[in-house]
Amino acid sequence: MSSAFIPVLTEYRQKQGDEEASRLVRITFPLSLLLLVLSVLRRCFCPAIVAAIAPGFLSSPDKFSMTVLSPGSCSLSSFISLASLVMGALNTKKVFFVLRCTCNAEYHDDRCVSPLPYGKPADSCCCYWIALGGFVQFAFQLPAFFRNGYSLGFDQVFAIRG
Numbered sequence: 001m002s003s004a005f006i007p008v009l010t011e012y013r014q015k016q017g018d019e020e021a022s023r024l025v026r027i028t029f030p031l032s033l034l035l036l037v038l039s040v041l042r043r044c045f046c047p048a049i050v051a052a053i054a055p056g057f058l059s060s061p062d063k064f065s066m067t068v069l070s071p072g073s074c075s076l077s078s079f080i081s082l083a084s085l086v087m088g089a090l091n092t093k094k095v096f097f098v099l100r101c102t103c104n105a106e107y108h109d110d111r112c113v114s115p116l117p118y119g120k121p122a123d124s125c126c127c128y129w130i131a132l133g134g135f136v137q138f139a140f141q142l143p144a145f146f147r148n149g150y151s152l153g154f155d156q157v158f159a160i161r162g
Contacts, residue, residue: 005088013092018149025089026155032081039078079134086141086150093148 005028013021042049046068050057057064090096145152 005085006091009088010092021089021092022150023155025085025150026153028085029082029152030154032078032085035078035081079131079138081134083134083137083141086138086145089150090141090144090148095144095148 009021012024050067
């Protein structure tokens with residue numbers, strides 16, 4: 001997200017000014033939220049999706065659970081998309097605040113050492129840590145984001161002046 005967004009927002013800010021750049025952020029914000037909602041829905045319905053597209057995995061509980069609970073099936077990392085939006089906006093104003101949260105779940109006998117209830121598969125725990133890391137990264141950048149004149153919201157006019 002940020003590798004595509006920063007150059008566009010930087011150019012837009014230089015040509016159109018700060019207010020229009022802030023408006024572009026407000027236009028992009030709901031799209032990032034939509035991605036988050038779709039990711040959560042995908043995570044909730046992942047067992048049904050896997051059963052529909054790979055019914056052979058149902059006969060092998062190990063394959064099925066590995067597919068359903070793998071970090072690849074956990075697209076809750078879209079919180080990172082929100083963090084990238086905020087970070088990209090800050091970077092265009094030469095504010096560089098780097099906070100990186102990663103998943104370092106320890107594996108032991110297919111269990112995850114985490115504050116989650118014992119018995120959760122490690123990959124499932126990792127999904128929640130990825131989501132938490134993305135949220136924390138997003139939240140920690142919000143004060144600087146607001147201080148620099150940006151706002152989050154919904155701009156009802158999606159036309160971009162170019």
